[in-house]
Amino acid sequence: MDEDWGSPEFVKAQFRQWYARNSDTIPAPIDIAHREFAFLTFHGRTMYRHNRFPTLDKLRRYLRSNAPAHSYHSSGYYDDPAADMARKGWRGADLVFDIDADHFDLPCQMEHDRWWCRNCDNQGTGHHPEICECGKAQFETETWLCARCLQAAKHEAQKLLDILIQDFGVGTDELTTNFSGNRGYHVHVHSDGMIPLDQQARREIVDYIMAIGLEAEYQGFSQRNRGVRPTLAEGGWRGRTGRALYDYIQEVEPEEVKSMKLSRRATKSIIEDKEKVLNTLMKRHPSNVTSLIDPKSLQTVLEKAVKLQASEIDTVVTTDIHRLIRLPKTLHSKTGWQVQTIPYGSLPDYDPLTRATVITGDPVLLEFRWAPKIKINDVEYGPYEEEEAELPVGAALFFLCKKGARLKR
């Protein structure tokens, strides 16, 4: 009998072996005794929730004997983490951020992501449409990844870190940056000021980081404002807005400006008097820009420009005060990779494609159905289509976990 696609039994055995040797390297989340832990197994879809581990030793023992497919801990702290939600007794929560390349629109997704309609024969690459031509909205999807989308996620993570540190004054010792084990990054903030914040306050933080509701007037761009100095060097969004506008106007193509339906004067200023606008931004207070670009047009341009400086985070994750988030240094069974903690300052040089493959072993023979090209540990694999290939275990696990192949017996 043929193996199931993905050979889950083999993957599970590899995870088990890894945890047997390495569970002692899993660190304790801060205040472990007041956190909830949750796990998914390789079989079945039920999440095992409401676990509590009073000591790190007990957590490690659990990982060793269960070798979960996915491991999570709560962002929240509870009086009784093992109780059901209503009786847990919420004490506060870390502020957590999720950056997932899955949520971005990237050209590389057309190469490695695919979808099929469950109702008709329709299929395609990249993100599936909201509704299929057949009128239904039921899709099967296959999402892979590559160096480019990982890079895009890293870029967003770096912008997030900059905002947290510069604007919110978060200390680098209060921050943990993790590679999620798949297509993104998680940032945990453990700071006394953040922990008690309610959902509403966290929503304001999300709006801040994504520049939602940012208005030109409050960044200095209003005729009512008075001032002599330019704002480009200022901290916070005031400076960032000025720089965003400068960069955007410098690089924008005339076609894009025309497509924004700005006033005629604003369109002319940006396309023909570009240097004058840039000069004003560089040398004078932003209120002077309003004589070149009217306030309504300016707001439209700003909204586009600031998105490039804002960080594309998952809004639901950060506003949820009971969130479950991946346990650092554990394994992710959709890739076979490790959730890795990246020391502050090392993010620019971090490359999950050479670092996150922690399971190693003898080569195995795989039978592929389909897999896009990817470079793991500096070796290029694929693309594969209905063929066999022998791969080192680390790389093989990735294709198995993505269900693009199975063991060839």
Place this chain on the structure above:
Amino acid sequence: MSEREAAKYPFLKAGLELLDGLDLQLDDLTDPNYGKALDRAAERVKEAIVQGVVSAKLADPLTELLSYPLAVMYVTLIGEQFLSRRFALAEAVRAYNLLQDEYEEKITRIAVDEFGWDIRRDPENIDGVPHTLKLAYPDYLRAASSFHEAKWKLVNRKMENGLVCLTGVEAARLLQVGVEQWVRERVSTPSSFTLPEPLQKRLDDVKKVFEENRVRLSGSQLPDEVINEAFPPCMRYCLEGLLAGKRASHMERFGLTSFLVNVGMPIDDMVQLYTSVTDFDESLTRYQIEHIAGLKGHRTKYTPPTCSTLRTHGICRNMDSICETVSHPLGYYRKKVRRLERQREQQEAEPSNTTAQQ
């Protein structure tokens, strides 16, 4: 601290200690000497009910100071959440009006000593306006995240290193929220005990004023039947998406479901709606809807997310002129229903006019 200070700001620790020191019992208050304080206490509550703001009568500071805890007692004895909220706000506005006239130093001292805020003097000129204070963002958010004006959004403030720039008046406005929360905590638990005659007489008087104003203040009810044309654009979008079989995000489903529950759509109709267009399991769908409607689980009926929450999660769209004036999808619905009713009344009135002209 002077009695006058304590009379201005009854939440000051020193004032509370002053009151404690008097060690007054209920029966002591029947003494005619306290008549003025009892009257002023009743007046404070009545001012809150009728005007929405309590006045400051500082000519007789001891009476003003004493009247505050008595007013709190009246409010808890009436035991209506609606009154508690209104009283807390009215007392907070009173404090705000007084704080605006204080020196900045006093404002910061109250913020630090009484509310434990991390606030400091550090002047900065922003667009020609002197911002003399800086407040740590957690304290800022606790107070300002309920405001709807754009200028209070954190993204529209100058913030560096976790400190938000503020003017003195803005700090006073934020303190108002602190005072409101402080008062509300003290009036939100209803109490029940027998009052001596002179106090009971005044309580009855306050109750009468409350009853007279209750309907005027509590706002209009939603109509019994669901008026589809009155849905706000965001909910209409979610509903149309659902009808087309689009896979909705958790937030969209929760927003739409809680909205439909609150405008009174029968649960059976909702189950039918959801299961007809998707492959949702009927019993699971019913369970989830009943949970949101407060019939299952913790028995709390969920209200839909506010406009700002919908905006954060990318669900706010196609804003129209009514959207500009409301902060909640149910507020939109209520307003649009009234507008539609007026239009209908006009249309009904017009044909008879034309007949008369003919």
